[in-house]
Amino acid sequence: MVRVFDHPDVVHVAGKVDPADDLEVILTELMLADLEMLEKRRDKAAKLARSNDPDAKLEFELIKDLAAQLAEGRRVEFDRDNPKAVELVKNMGLFSTMPSFICANTDEAGVADFRHLAAARQLLDKAAEYHLEVIPVCAKIEDELGQLSPDEAQLFMAELGITETGLSKVIQTGYRLLDYLTFFTAGPMESRAWTVTRGTPAPQAAGKIHTDLCRGFIRMETVSYEDMVSAGGWNQAQAAGKLRIEGKDYIMQDGDVIHVRFSV
Numbered sequence: 001m002v003r004v005f006d007h008p009d010v011v012h013v014a015g016k017v018d019p020a021d022d023l024e025v026i027l028t029e030l031m032l033a034d035l036e037m038l039e040k041r042r043d044k045a046a047k048l049a050r051s052n053d054p055d056a057k058l059e060f061e062l063i064k065d066l067a068a069q070l071a072e073g074r075r076v077e078f079d080r081d082n083p084k085a086v087e088l089v090k091n092m093g094l095f096s097t098m099p100s101f102i103c104a105n106t107d108e109a110g111v112a113d114f115r116h117l118a119a120a121r122q123l124l125d126k127a128a129e130y131h132l133e134v135i136p137v138c139a140k141i142e143d144e145l146g147q148l149s150p151d152e153a154q155l156f157m158a159e160l161g162i163t164e165t166g167l168s169k170v171i172q173t174g175y176r177l178l179d180y181l182t183f184f185t186a187g188p189m190e191s192r193a194w195t196v197t198r199g200t201p202a203p204q205a206a207g208k209i210h211t212d213l214c215r216g217f218i219r220m221e222t223v224s225y226e227d228m229v230s231a232g233g234w235n236q237a238q239a240a241g242k243l244r245i246e247g248k249d250y251i252m253q254d255g256d257v258i259h260v261r262f263s264v
Helices: 019-049 054-071 083-092 108-112 118-129 139-146 150-160 166-178 202-209 211-215 225-231 234-239
Strands: 102-105 134-137 180-186 191-197 217-224 244-246 256-262
Touching: 019 054, 019 083, 019 118, 054 083, 102 118, 108 139, 108 150, 118 134, 134 166, 139 150, 139 166, 166 180, 191 202, 202 211, 202 217, 202 256, 211 217, 211 256, 217 225, 217 234, 225 234, 225 256
Parallel strands: 102 134, 180 256
Antiparallel strands: 180 191, 217 244, 217 256
């Protein structure tokens, strides 16, 4: 998160508001931390690479390449089409390879007119150099919206000239970058949302609810959220032929409403 607003009562640690410079400082510190971590792993990786183990050799080459990029102040790149390389880099736990975006903490005036602010434009240009998205958020507005009813919040947002809260944008951006999706369980007592990574098979998704559902998975009854709401409920969706029976090979879709059949 970087600060974009200027206020005489809120002193910036650097004595001036310069979000592009703040972002540069943050990224540099993260790169230095990653570089230190890689240098600690380099000697051990070099010894293992001499054993002619292909994975050890690949890891050593990755460490050298990533360290060279970080030393030049660049955001690291590697062959993401190589599953083994992806796995090795993921296990390194580098900050520079983690999905990330920028929260720009702005004031009320800057929310609806963010891209026209001089400091915001500089921040957007700097973020583009690192392929990072910028999400403007006004903490004061978010706090006020949280205290209003849904109808009052919509009226307040219309007055501000915004159609979506900053919090909503942050959540959606985070979900997209992490490749998450949401499915639902619904019953007479409660309805709940569950989060899994895109590409998750049905049994593993059921295991998020309870491990027994994964272990004894038989099949899954599912309907899309849109079809269920449009029909007026689960039973109505079933009567309208919208309900599907899916097996162990089914890949979960965003918005699935499910009922799991299992036996243990």
